[in-house]
Amino acid sequence: MQNIQLSSELLPRHIAIIMDGNGRWAKEQGKPRVFGHRNGVSAVRKTISTSAKLGIKAITLFAFSSENWRRPEEEVGVLMELFITVLSTEVKRLHKNNLRLRVIGDKSRFSQRLQNKIAQAESLTEGNSGMVINIAANYGGRWDIVEATKTIASKVLIGEVDADDVNEELITSCLTMADLPEVDLLIRTSGECRISNFMLWQMAYAEMYFTPIYWPEFDENSLIEAVTWFVNRERRFGYTGEQVKELIESD
Numbered sequence: 001m002q003n004i005q006l007s008s009e010l011l012p013r014h015i016a017i018i019m020d021g022n023g024r025w026a027k028e029q030g031k032p033r034v035f036g037h038r039n040g041v042s043a044v045r046k047t048i049s050t051s052a053k054l055g056i057k058a059i060t061l062f063a064f065s066s067e068n069w070r071r072p073e074e075e076v077g078v079l080m081e082l083f084i085t086v087l088s089t090e091v092k093r094l095h096k097n098n099l100r101l102r103v104i105g106d107k108s109r110f111s112q113r114l115q116n117k118i119a120q121a122e123s124l125t126e127g128n129s130g131m132v133i134n135i136a137a138n139y140g141g142r143w144d145i146v147e148a149t150k151t152i153a154s155k156v157l158i159g160e161v162d163a164d165d166v167n168e169e170l171i172t173s174c175l176t177m178a179d180l181p182e183v184d185l186l187i188r189t190s191g192e193c194r195i196s197n198f199m200l201w202q203m204a205y206a207e208m209y210f211t212p213i214y215w216p217e218f219d220e221n222s223l224i225e226a227v228t229w230f231v232n233r234e235r236r237f238g239y240t241g242e243q244v245k246e247l248i249e250s251d
Contacts, residue, residue, distance in 0.1 A: 008054070008055050008247055010231050010239075011054055011055065011056065011227060011230075011231065011244075011247075012056065012184035012185040012207075012227065012230050013056065013057040013058065013181040013184055014056070014057060014058040014059070014060070014180055014181045014182065014183050014184055014185075014202075015051060015056055015058075015059045015060070015183070015184070015185045015186075015187065015227075016059075016060040016061075016062070016183045016185070016186045016187070016198065016199055016202075016203065016206070017047065017059070017060070017061050017062065017186075017187045017188070017189075018062045018186070018187070018188040018189070018192075018195070018196060018198055019040060019043070019044070019061060019062060019063065019189060019215040019218075020188055020189050020190035020192055020214075020215055021036075021189050021190025021191075021213075021214030021215045021216070022036030022037045022039070022040045022214070022215050022216060023036050023037075024036070024190060024214060025039070025190075025214035025215070025216045025217065026039075026216075033075055034075060034078040034079075034082075036214075036215075036216055037075075037078065037079060037082055038082060039216040040215050040216050041082070041086055042216070043215050043216055043217070043218040043219065044061065044086075045090070046218070046219050046220050046223075047059070047061075047218065047223055048094075048099070048131075048133060049220075050220045050223045050224070050248070051131060051223065052097065052099060052130065052131045053247075053248040054227065054244070054247055054248060055131075055247070056131055057131060057132065057180065057181060058131060058132040058133075058134065058177070058180045058181065059131065059132075059133055059134070060104070060133075060134040060135075060136055060177070060183070060199065061133070061134070061135055061136065062136045062139070062196075062198050063083070063135050063136060063137045064079060064083070064105075064136070064137045064138055064139070065136075065138075065139060065140060065196065065197065065198070066105070066106065066138055066139060066140035066143055066197075067140070067196075067197070068138075069109075069138075080110070080111065080114060083114060083117075083137065084113065084114055084117050087117045087118065087120075087121045088117065091120075091121040091124055091125065092124075094125055094128075094133065095124050095125050095128065097130065098128045098129060098130035099125065099128055099130045099131050099132075099133055100125045100126065100128040100129075100130065100131070100132045100133065101121050101122060101124075101125045101133050101135070102122055102132060102133070102134050102135070103118045103121075103122065103134075103135045103137055104134050104135070104136050104137070104139055104176040104177065105136055105137045105138040105139030105140075105143075105176075106138045106139070106143060107137070107138065109138055110137075110138065132180060134176075134177060134180075136198070136199075139176075139198075140197045140198075141195075141197045141198055141199050141200030141201065142197055142200065144175050144176055144199070144200070144201065145171075145175070145200065145201055147174075147175075147176075148171055148174035148175045149171075151174045152166055152170060152171065152174055171201070172201070175201055175202065177199075177202060182202045182203070182204065182205065182206070183199060183202050183203045183206040184206060184207065184230070185206060185207050185209060185226065185227070185230045186198075186199075186203055186206045186207070186208045186209065187209045187210075187211070187223075187226050188208070188209070188210050188211070189211055189213050189214060189215045189218055190212070190213070190214050190215065191210065191211070191212040192210070193210045195208070207230050207233050209226045209229055209230065211225075211226065221241070224241050224244045224245060225241055227244055228240065228241045228243075228244050231244070
């Protein structure tokens with residue numbers, strides 16, 4: 001059988017991940033939900049590391065949706081503190097590896113302490129040229145589109161843009177992550193098969209990969225399996241996970 005060489009050009013440029021199942025995983029361990037959230041941080045590290053090795057241009061992680069404020073107050077509080085802790089402990093490692101961190105979403109609802117941590121992390125890494133890591137926090141796809149619409153409406157009001165000139169390109173340019181490729185691959189863990197108001201516009205043509213694995217159990221092999229599925233879905237060349245791993249090892 002002919003050995004077909006896998007090119008990195010076939011890989012997704014932008015991967016979006018809905019990190020689902022922390023609470024259910026913890027429940028199965030007989031632990032509180034917050035135990036699952038804390039263990040999910042390890043999966044984040046592995047996913048970022050593997051994506052960077054593969055040469056992925058951007059990865060967007062859905063950390064906290066605008067609907068998550070409805071969760072119990074104690075759980076929300078723990079999530080916010082965990083967010084601050086992770087920003088404090090992980091950002092230097094990201095910076096050392098030339099990775100850029102950005103937080104997308106409505107940050108105004110966060111405590112001033114958390115907003116300051118976000119600003120510091122973004123400032124430290126903004127000059128890096130490696131993979132962009134977007135953390136979607138207090139984010140919703142509808143919110144994103146509404147904010148873009150407000151921006152365009154303001155431009156029309158002052159005469160900077162004519163209403164007849166409003167098109168898809170203009171809307172895209174006013175959304176978060178407008179400087180990045182649109183999402184090629186969406187991954188959602190825990191077996192749920194919906195997009196939950198995540199990046200509605202940017203995922204218009206994304207391939208969607210749903211896995212029953214809970215987020216705390218998602219590791220390098222899990223990501224490679226998803227990327228391998230994407231490559232074969234897009235090109236149907238019959239590539240294997242081993243060939244994707246070779247891209248990492250050849251770096």
